[in-house]
Amino acid sequence: MRKHMPPTRAPDGSRGTAMRHPRHKRKRPTADAATAAAAEHEVHPLADPARPIPNLACADRFEEYYRAQLGRLGVTGSEWTRFIKTLHAPLPVTFRVQPVGIGTLGDECRRSFDALQAAGGLPEVTPLPWCSSFAVEISKEALKTSHEPALAGLQTWLSKWGALGACTRQAIESMVPVALLKVEPDHVCLDMCASPGSKTTQAIEALYAGGAATGRGFMVANDASPTRCQMLLRRCAALGEMSERLLITCHPAQSLPWLPRLDASAEAEATAVGGEAGRYPAGCFDRIICDVPCSGDGTTRKNPSIWHRWSQEYALEMHPLQLQIAMRGLALLKVGGLLCYSTCSLNPLENEAVVAALLKRCAGAVEIVDCSRELPELHRAPGLTSWTVMDDALQEHESHAALQRSTALPAALKRRFVPSLWPPDPKEAKRKLHLDRCLRLLPHLANMGGFF
Ligand SMILES: C[S@@+](CC[C@H](N)C(=O)[O-])C[C@H]1O[C@@H](n2cnc3c(N)ncnc32)[C@H](O)[C@@H]1O
Numbered sequence: 001m002r003k004h005m006p007p008t009r010a011p012d013g014s015r016g017t018a019m020r021h022p023r024h025k026r027k028r029p030t031a032d033a034a035t036a037a038a039a040e041h042e043v044h045p046l047a048d049p050a051r052p053i054p055n056l057a058c059a060d061r062f063e064e065y066y067r068a069q070l071g072r073l074g075v076t077g078s079e080w081t082r083f084i085k086t087l088h089a090p091l092p093v094t095f096r097v098q099p100v101g102i103g104t105l106g107d108e109c110r111r112s113f114d115a116l117q118a119a120g121g122l123p124e125v126t127p128l129p130w131c132s133s134f135a136v137e138i139s140k141e142a143l144k145t146s147h148e149p150a151l152a153g154l155q156t157w158l159s160k161w162g163a164l165g166a167c168t169r170q171a172i173e174s175m176v177p178v179a180l181l182k183v184e185p186d187h188v189c190l191d192m193c194a195s196p197g198s199k200t201t202q203a204i205e206a207l208y209a210g211g212a213a214t215g216r217g218f219m220v221a222n223d224a225s226p227t228r229c230q231m232l233l234r235r236c237a238a239l240g241e242m243s244e245r246l247l248i249t250c251h252p253a254q255s256l257p258w259l260p261r262l263d264a265s266a267e268a269e270a271t272a273v274g275g276e277a278g279r280y281p282a283g284c285f286d287r288i289i290c291d292v293p294c295s296g297d298g299t300t301r302k303n304p305s306i307w308h309r310w311s312q313e314y315a316l317e318m319h320p321l322q323l324q325i326a327m328r329g330l331a332l333l334k335v336g337g338l339l340c341y342s343t344c345s346l347n348p349l350e351n352e353a354v355v356a357a358l359l360k361r362c363a364g365a366v367e368i369v370d371c372s373r374e375l376p377e378l379h380r381a382p383g384l385t386s387w388t389v390m391d392d393a394l395q396e397h398e399s400h401a402a403l404q405r406s407t408a409l410p411a412a413l414k415r416r417f418v419p420s421l422w423p424p425d426p427k428e429a430k431r432k433l434h435l436d437r438c439l440r441l442l443p444h445l446a447n448m449g450g451f452f
Pocket residue numbers: 034035036038039040043174192193194195196197198199200222223224225228251252253254291292293294325
């Protein structure tokens with residue numbers, strides 16, 4: 001998403017600071033509880049064995065739910081079968097090698113991998129130049145347990161170059177946000193929910209593109225969980241000198257404070273637009289990675305336990321927090337800056353519904369960038385422009401008002417459905433909000449995990 005201008009009105013139409021929405025104030029305790037819960041989850045609440053397992057067969061409900069949602073993208077018939085089959089198949093082993101031009105380590109690492117391949121015995125290797133990566137057609141589990149000399153060699157190679165910071169195990173889909181953000185050496189970047197740091201390290205490498213630090217750019221990497229910040233720290237420490245341009249913070253992303261002014265023009269800009277200095281401070285970041293906590297149901301290939309725990313209600317839980325984090329991101333973004341909102345969930349309630357709500361609240365101050373010509377090698381589907389909102393019994397609810405009127409649902413459950421879950425008018429969704437410009441990475445299209 002690109003920011004055109006600071007919003008001239010707060011989302012509620014008042015002249016207060018954009019984030020001070022009375023509805024948010026009322027809901028803040030809920031969001032804080034969700035933050036604590038989300039940050040404590042090791043990324044995917046659906047993969048957490050402590051969560052109750054719903055009674056009905058989860059895999060069947062998953063299929064029923066997503067048949068209704070993704071059918072709107074034409075994922076039906078034989079394509080649906082391929083989609084489901086791929087979701088059950090393990091992922092290939094993928095890793096990113098430090099891009100060419102940063103220093104000698106990445107070059108050495110590539111040469112060493114060429115030698116490993118030349119020695120023979122490895123499964124098929126696919127180079128993915130757009131993200132400086134490779135995919136090896138073997139699952140993580142098979143690689144770990146294999147006694148084949150070539151595979152043992154690959155394991156040793158991955159550990160050695162990983163420890164040196166020249167190579168990072170990372171899912172291909174997770175490399176897309178930073179690739180699209182086109183981070184440049186002068187950019188001031190923020191990763192709002194950064195741990196374990198795959199995207200942070202990828203962006204730092206982009207800051208160093210073209211050689212030693214010549215630009216003035218740097219990275220702020222944040223995560224709400226102290227334990228996960230430790231993981232982030234360890235991963236970033238492997239970058240050696242490159243971590244000099246990194247600041248790690250531990251804070252709920254939805255209330256990240258402003259950075260002290262980074263350049264003198266910021267205050268002038270804020271004054272010019274808002275009329276009063278400080279009312280609408282200009283943002284401080286050129287690029288923001290907003291990879292929010294999510295239900296993670298696009299990761300069944302990595303976390304098969306999701307098939308035993310899936311419930312669409314997790315999306316209801318995540319949506320308000322995701323919206324608050326992304327709103328804060330847009331407030332911190334410079335005019336002309338880019339923010340990439342992403343999840344590893346397939347659920348439109350965590351994806352297009354959040355993006356639609358952001359666009360509406362910002363009332364023309366931000367737009368979805370058309371990325372249709374970017375990364376042409378990447379097979380993708382467009383964003384949904386309509387979707388259905390269902391309860392856990394997979395009953396569809398036409399609108400928020402209709403759901404509130406329903407006598408079939410308990411009041412406590414009704415409270416979990418917020419109006420922003422519902423899709424906008426179809427014409428508005430397509431012609432005004434351009435939700436179809438969103439990118440959906442579906443596992444069967446490019447042999448990867450599900451990602452938005
Ligand atoms: C999807 S993971 C991020 C993955 C990371 N971007 C990467 O590519 O390596 C989401 C992260 O959000 C963190 N988190 C959860 N709630 C948060 C909040 N309110 N503010 C900031 N971080 C949060 C979790 O601790 C988790 O590490």
